[in-house]
Amino acid sequence: QKEVEQNSGPLSVPEGAIASLNCTYSDRVSQSFFWYRQYSGKSPELIMSIYSNGDKEDGRFTAQLNKASQYVSLLIRDSQPSDSATYLCAERGRDDKIIFGKGTRLHILP
Amino acid sequence: EPEVTQTPSHQVTQMGQEVILRCVPISNHLYFYWYRQILGQKVEFLVSFYNNEISEKSEIFDDQFSVERPDGSNFTLKIRSTKLEDSAMYFCASSVGGPPQPQHFGDGTRLSIL
Numbered sequence: 474q475k476e477v478e479q480n481s482g483p484l485s486v487p488e489g490a491i492a493s494l495n496c497t498y499s500d501r502v503s504q505s506f507f508w509y510r511q512y513s514g515k516s517p518e519l520i521m522s523i524y525s526n527g528d529k530e531d532g533r534f535t536a537q538l539n540k541a542s543q544y545v546s547l548l549i550r551d552s553q554p555s556d557s558a559t560y561l562c563a564e565r566g567r568d569d570k571i572i573f574g575k576g577t578r579l580h581i582l583p
Numbered sequence: 584e585p586e587v588t589q590t591p592s593h594q595v596t597q598m599g600q601e602v603i604l605r606c607v608p609i610s611n612h613l614y615f616y617w618y619r620q621i622l623g624q625k626v627e628f629l630v631s632f633y634n635n636e637i638s639e640k641s642e643i644f645d646d647q648f649s650v651e652r653p654d655g656s657n658f659t660l661k662i663r664s665t666k667l668e669d670s671a672m673y674f675c676a677s678s679v680g681g682p683p684q685p686q687h688f689g690d691g692t693r694l695s696i697l
Contacts, residue, residue: 504683505682505683568682571616573627
């Protein structure tokens with residue numbers, strides 16, 4: 474059974490610092506990976522998608538993928554209090570469903 | 584920016600009753616999904632729908648559940664004979680294409696079974 478593993482946190486990061494969120498996955502044939510942000514009581518909001526090994530940057534966010542190690546990470550630079558949320562790592566294989574991790578709670582300390 | 588819209592935002596139903604949750608996917612999207620999230624737990628895949636038929640479903644999506652696209656815009660999830668454990672947030676999502684395209688989520692319907 475495919476699994477996506479994340480540390481549940483909470484991860485506390487001072488405002489302005491870099492937040493580093495990590496995720497591992499079990500399915501070697503997974504093809505695409507996503508980071509979603511979920512505020513309490515709200516729906517998942519797509520932050521980043523990454524399909525190839527290496528880094529992908531979008532504003533303050535950088536996603537990193539290492540398929541050999543089955544590892545995905547998300548870096549948030551210049552962390553803001555509004556970044557405080559649960560971050561969901563997700564993977565999508567050749568089938569048509571997304572498998573989510575349980576999420577990491579991030580708390581940015583003002 | 585186009586959005587996935589879901590109605591109602593909150594549905595309260597007596598155990599044993601049937602509920603229909605409604606979704607309007609993004610207009611040019613062709614793939615549609617339902618997920619659920621029990622309070623405090625992870626988001627779980629229920630079903631995917633493409634070309635007017637189910638393309639994949641999870642173990643959760645048993646005979647109690649059904650989906651339908653009754654017209655060109657709506658996508659519905661019907662839950663028959665609701666149980667207490669069906670209480671959860673139900674999210675609809677849509678995608679412009681199949682893998683590896685990302686899925687965009689609606690705001691969800693909170694279903695409370697009494």
